[in-house]
Amino acid sequence: MESTLGLEIIEVVEQAAIASARLMGKGDKNMADQVAVEAMRERMNKINMRGRIVIGEGERDDAPMLYIGEEVGVCTQPNAKDFCNPDELIEIDIAVDPCEGTNLCAYGQPGSMAVLAIAEKGGLFAAPDFYMKKLAAPPAARGKVDISKSATENLKILSECLDRSIEELVVVVMKRDRHTELIQEIREAGARVRLISDGDVSAAISCAFAGTNTHALMGIGAAPEGVISAAAMECLGGHFQGQLVYDPEVVKTGLIGESKESNIERLTSMGITDPDRIYNSNELASGKTLLFAASGITSGTLMQGVRFFHQGARTHSLVISNQSKTARFVDTIHMFQKPKYIELR
Ligand code: VTB
Numbered sequence: 001m002e003s004t005l006g007l008e009i010i011e012v013v014e015q016a017a018i019a020s021a022r023l024m025g026k027g028d029k030n031m032a033d034q035v036a037v038e039a040m041r042e043r044m045n046k047i048n049m050r051g052r053i054v055i056g057e058g059e060r061d062d063a064p065m066l067y068i069g070e071e072v073g074v075c076t077q078p079n080a081k082d083f084c085n086p087d088e089l090i091e092i093d094i095a096v097d098p099c100e101g102t103n104l105c106a107y108g109q110p111g112s113m114a115v116l117a118i119a120e121k122g123g124l125f126a127a128p129d130f131y132m133k134k135l136a137a138p139p140a141a142r143g144k145v146d147i148s149k150s151a152t153e154n155l156k157i158l159s160e161c162l163d164r165s166i167e168e169l170v171v172v173v174m175k176r177d178r179h180t181e182l183i184q185e186i187r188e189a190g191a192r193v194r195l196i197s198d199g200d201v202s203a204a205i206s207c208a209f210a211g212t213n214t215h216a217l218m219g220i221g222a223a224p225e226g227v228i229s230a231a232a233m234e235c236l237g238g239h240f241q242g243q244l245v246y247d248p249e250v251v252k253t254g255l256i257g258e259s260k261e262s263n264i265e266r267l268t269s270m271g272i273t274d275p276d277r278i279y280n281s282n283e284l285a286s287g288k289t290l291l292f293a294a295s296g297i298t299s300g301t302l303m304q305g306v307r308f309f310h311q312g313a314r315t316h317s318l319v320i321s322n323q324s325k326t327a328r329f330v331d332t333i334h335m336f337q338k339p340k341y342i343e344l345r
Contacts (some may be wrong), residue, residue, distance in 0.1 A: 004048075005047065005049065005092075005118070005291065006291060006321055006324070008043075008046075008047045009047075009116065009118065009291060009293040009319065010193065010293055010295075010317055010319055010330050010332070011043055012040055012043045012044050012047075012114075012116065012293065013040070013113075013114040013115065013116060013293045013294055013295035013317055014114075014295045014315045014317055014332060014334070014338055015039040015040065015042070015043045016036040016037075016039045016040040016043075016098045016099070016114035016295065017036070017114040017295035017296060017297045017305075017306050017315055017317075018029050018039070018306050018313050018334065019035040019036050019038065019039035020032045020035060020036040020039075020098070020099045020105050020112070020114065020297045020317065021105070021126075021297050021298070021305060021306035021308070021313070022094065022308075023035060023105065023106070024105050024106075024108050024297065024298060024305075024306075025106070025107065025108035026106065027106050027107065028106055029099075029102035029103055029105065029106040030102075030240060032099050032102055032105045032297075033057075033098065033102045034108050035219055036098035036099040036114055036297075037057055037065050037097070037098045037099075038065065038153040040066065040096060040098045040114065040116070041065050041066055041072065041088040042240070044072045044073065044094075045072055045073065045074065045076075045077060047072075047073050047074060048073065048074050048075065048084065048089070049072075049073035049074070049075065049089060049092055050071070050072045050073050050075050050076060050089040050090070050091050050092065051070055051071065051072040051076070051091075051092050051093070051094045051118075052069065052070070052071055052072070052091065052092070052093055052094065052121070053066050053067065053069065053072060053094055053095075054068065054093045054094065054095055054124050054126045055068065055094075055095035055096065055097075055124065055126065055127060055224040055227055055228065056068050056070065056095075056096050057087055057096075057098075062096070066096055066098065066334075068126070072082065072090050072094065073089075073108075075089055077134050077285060078302065080187045090120060091120070091121040092119065092120055092121060093118070093119050093121055093122065093123055093124050093287075094116060094117070094118050094124075095116060095117045095118075095124050095224065095227055095228050096115070096116045096230070097114075097115045097116070097171050097201065097223075097224070097225055098114050098115075099112060099114060099196055099297065100112060100114070100115050100197045100199060100202070100225060100228075100294075101113065101114050101199035101201075101202070101297075101298075102198075103197065103198045104197070104199055104297075104298055105297050105298060108298065109197065109198075109298060110298050110299055110300050110305075111196065111198070111199040111202050111203075111298060111299075111300035111301070112198075112199060112296075112297040112298045112300070112305075113199075113201070113202060113294045113295060113296050113297055113300065113303065114294065114295045114297060115228055115292075115293070115294040115295075116228070116292070116293055116294075117227070117228045117231035117232065117285065117290065117291065117292045117293075118289075118290070118292075119132045119231065119285060119286075119287025119288075119289060119290050120287050120288060120289050120292040121133070122286075122287075123285065123286055123287020123288065123289070123290065124227055124231065124284070124285055124286075125227050125230075125279065125283065125284045125285070125286070125289060127223040127224045127226060127227045127244075127284070128223060128244070128266070128267060128270055128272070129222075129223070130244050130245065130246055130256060130263070130267075131220050131221065131222060131223060131224045131244070131245040131246075131251050131256060132220065132221060132222065132223035132226040132242040132243065132244055132245060133147060133219070133220050133242065133243045133244075133245050134147075134200065134204065134217060134218070134219065134220070134221055134226055134229070134240070134241070135147040135154070135216070135217070135218060135239070135240070135242075136203070136204035136205075136207045136208075136209050136216060136217040136229065136233060136238060136239060136240045137154075137158060137161075137207050137210060137215065137216045137238065137239040138162065138210070138215060138238060138239070139208060139236065139238050139239070140161045140162055140163075141157065141162065141235060142159040142238060142240050143157050143239065143306075144151075144157050144161055144237040144239075145158060145216070145239055146159075146241070147241040147242075147243055147278055148278060150185070151171075151182060151184060151185045151186050151189065151218055152188075152189045154216070154218075155169060155171075155186065155190070155191050155216075156189075158215060158216060162215065165190075166189055166190040166191050167190045167191070167192070169191040169192065169215045169216065169302060170191070170192050170193075170194050170213050170214055170215050170216075171186050171191050171192070171193055171194070171214070171216045171217070172193075172194045172195075172196055172200070172206070172214055172216055172217045173186070173193055173194070173195060173196075173217075173218055173219045174195070174196055174197070174198065174200055174219050174220075174221060174254065174290070175195040175196065175197055176219070176220070176253060177252045177253065178219075178220055178250060178251055178252040178253065179219045179220070181196070182218060182219055182318045186218070192216075199300070200217060200219070200221040200225065200229070201225050201229050201294075202228035202294075202300050202301060202302060203301075204217045204232075204233065204240060205215045205229060205232045205233065205236070205238075205302065206301045206302055207233075207238055207239075208232070208233060208236035208237070208238035209236075209302065209327075212301045212302065214301060215250050216278060220245050220250070220251065223242070223244055223245075226240075226242040226284065227242075227284045227285060228292070230242065230279075230281040230284035230285045231281075231284070231285035231287075231290050231291075231292050232292040232294075232320050233281045233292050233324040234281040234282055234284075234285045234290055234322065235292060235320045235321060235325075235327070236320060239279075239281070239288075240280075240281035240284070241278055241279065241280055241281070242278075242279050242284060243276065243277070243278045243279065244267070244272070244275055244276075244277075245266060246260060246263035246267060246275055247260040247263070248260065248263075263275075267325050285329045287308070289322065289323055290322040290323075291319070291320070291321050291322075291323075292318075292319070292320040292321075293317065293318070293319045293320075294317060294318050295315050295316070295317035296315070296317070297314050297320075302318060303316040303317065303318060303329070304316040310340070311335065311337045311338075311340070312333060312334050312335045312336050313333075313334045313336070314331070314332065314333050314334070315330075315331075315332045315334065316329065316330070316331055316332075317329070317330045317332065318330070
């Protein structure tokens, strides 16, 4: 599945990033998201695959495109029978976030990206639209730090694993009221905190790359994006754990149902009988074949954002595969039309 798909999904995230980047700084996060969704879906439907969205824009009734359960790929289109036999293709599950960090894009801030993860059918946890407490750390700390430990304890472990003092560690945390105590604890333990307004997927994955000066991601973000982060970290050998958060009192912001009790009921109805379970990355992304792709919309720690020029654009993307054991940075020049003149870009 992997060889050609790996190449095609680069284009999927590139197209979504270009579409969103056109709306960068326009202050309209919904539009920035919508155009990315459309671009991602259009390109995905040209791929010779039998894909199913397991993490997407929401339930079918609320999301006209890339809704959970939507089938994507050439062979799922209405006239597919004329030219391909869907039964010959393996079924794959896809998690998408066409514009991760919509606010970042809408306000021209760093770190938004188009992102997706792919596995064979059943290989990605269909996370409910809840929040998730997350812990990401570099490969050297995989399985050693633990989300059930305090931030202080984890910082001690990190400092040993990375062979540096706690003062030299940088922890990324989203700036939210729910994190006030966490931030204080990290600072008191001696580490430094990089506060971000949005975009914890990029922060999680950055932990796996030396040189990003990101040593951990701590705190609560959205659960579906946690699965996408887990897929990348599973391929990269980094540490990622998640635990669903269903108590509105803990989350403090965002839409997360009316009460803890009703949320537990909802989770049970979805088959999640232990709402407090801690998931390791290999449980969130259990696929034997995992692929991850992201393309920068605005420049961030890992990738540059989209840069437009005379009849074209340049994108910077990342494709990670656990089959070829590669993390590939792809720098692409897109020529929208035959350029009137050639220039070095
Ligand atoms: C967003 C987003 C993050 O979590 O903030 C979201 O920027 C949920 O948090 O990257 P809030 O509802 O408090 O804003 C992420 O989407 C991903 O986990």
